[in-house]
Amino acid sequence: MGCGKTTVGRNLARKSGRKFVDMDSYIEEKAGMKVSEIFEKYGENRFRDMEHEACLELADTKGLVIASGGGAFTFQRNIDAFRGKDKIVLLDVPLDIIKQRLKNDTTRPLLQRPDKDEAMRQLYEKRLPIYLSAADITVSGKSTPLKTAYAILNAIDTQEK
């Protein structure tokens, strides 16, 4: 969460001439409400089902750059949806930078709590090993969004050679 998928994804789509889809926005459009409202009204489990449905639909559409939701790839069923059809890219960003980036955020329901820093640490430690093993490509996301987008394009080129 907060590693820059949405921001870098937009740049990557522009540079690669692909259409950009942000998974959270896709879910919000289908549901007609914000992610935070879905969590509030129906709970996280219902959100995860909607997210899984979005993964299945987006994995079946060619030519996209997809910025996944921050928790989507913690579920094997979502990794399976994309595996072999798309390249899964991990933006690797140290926890202290993520904390800095999300310091003033009010839109991510899992972080709206008094012990926000500790919640981020726990999510980071639990998720990183899963994400490292799910990723086809891991790129540092510490640089500017544009430089990171180019690093992804280079990594894909290198892998395809």
Ligand SMILES: Nc1ncnc2c1ncn2[C@@H]1O[C@H](COP(=O)(O)OP(=O)(O)OP(=O)(O)O)[C@@H](O)[C@H]1O
């Ligand atoms: N490379 C970057 N350098 C500096 N700030 C960045 C960078 N990438 C993203 N940010 C900032 O960090 C915040 C989180 O970025 P973004 O929304 O793209 O993350 P995300 O990975 O899509 O998060 P989520 O998992 O919640 O969807 C935003 O305020 C964004 O402007």
Ligand SMILES: O=C(O)C1=C[C@@H](O)[C@@H](O)[C@H](O)C1
């Ligand atoms: O990291 C997460 O679990 C989440 C990240 C956001 O992108 C949203 O998908 C939602 O807030 C959950």
Ligand SMILES: [Mg+2]
């Ligand atoms: Mg995002």
